[in-house]
Amino acid sequence: EFIDPDQFEQTTAMLMRKLATGGTTRHTIRVRTRDGRPLVWEVSSRLIEDTAGRPTGLHAICRDVTEAKRSETHLRLLIDELNHRVKNMLAIVQGIAQQSFKADRDIVTARRAFEGRLAALSEAHNLLTREHWGLVSMTQIIGDAVRPHGEPARFALDGPDLAIMPKTAISLALAIHELATNAVKHGALSNAAGQVAIRWARVAGENSHRLSLVWEESGGPDVHAPEHRGFGTRMIERGLAAELAGTVKIDFRSKGVVCTVDAPLPEGAE
Known part of the structure; x- marks a missing residue:
């Protein structure tokens, strides 16, 4: 409920690309608070892998950059x-x-x-x-x-x-x-x-x-x-x-x- 369909598609595409190529990515998305206020988040994420190189998790940091x-x-x-x-x-x-x-x-x-x-x-x-x-x-x-x-x-x-x-x-x-x-x-x-x-x-x-x-x-x-x-x-x-x-x-x-x-x-x- 806090993210619009187009922004959900963007985050899904970023996740799929990360699963395919690994590495660190950074992108911005638009979200909404519970009371409907629009915010802009900058999402930095890194794929966590086991010793065999298989994805085991995702480390993500979301930063509110609305004012910026x-x-x-x-x-x-x-x-x-x-x-x-x-x-x-x-x-x-x-x-x-x-x-x-x-x-x-x-x-x-x-x-x-x-x-x-x-x-x-x-x-x-x-x-x-x-x-x-x-x-x-x-x-x-x-x-x-x-x-x-x-x-x-x-x-x-x-x-x-x-x-x-x-x-x-x-x-x-x-x-x-x-x-x-x-x-x-x-x-x-x-x-x-x-x-x-x-x-x-x-x-x-x-x-x-x-x-x-x-x-x-x-x-x-x-x-x-x-x-x-x-x-x-x-x-x-x-x-x-x-x-x-x-x-x-x-x-x-x-x-x-x-x-x-x-x-x-x-x-x-x-």
Whole structure:
């Protein structure tokens, strides 16, 4: 009753082989305790023979290796997950590098942009690592992303502390970084009086809740819409929209840039 038919067949085959060839064997089998808990045993056995070489008994030692096998499986999963994350991170860095170092860009400007984007990516990665790559705080992600760009008093953050998945957190951190960088260069953070309000909320939709997020600048110089969309703007409007499966729009209003996000509530934020 403590061993399944396939495991019984395995142990029988090992016994038959030992009777035929002798020697010492070691194998693992799955068994069950009386209360039904699964265990893994490592069975080491040696055939006992008389002086004429005839089998007279079997010396076997069974060792419970359940925890060791569980740890081994967990380690394999961690290695596979690490490999997956490293590949994803390298793909993100490659994309940032390709866009930052375009042929028509000044190398000094491109390098600064690249370093800033890597710093934002690194900050998000640090938070994800602290949270063991589980759900992370949306408030923390936004706060970390704007911190290098101005004093806390320049930013007004208002919204529920939603929990979001790692991939969404990275996309959001990079988008907020791009908005803040643009604000420092041309917008509300380019003078001493400008402010940035970042508001987000969980709103009721027809079938499920949605995420509404608004980045709104005020108190800066008059804004003029650029002649063409740069990498940062494209990454926000396309990349973040794709990650959230929603819409992202940047309005270059004369009194300040406004970025609005409307998307299904991210996984984990329910």
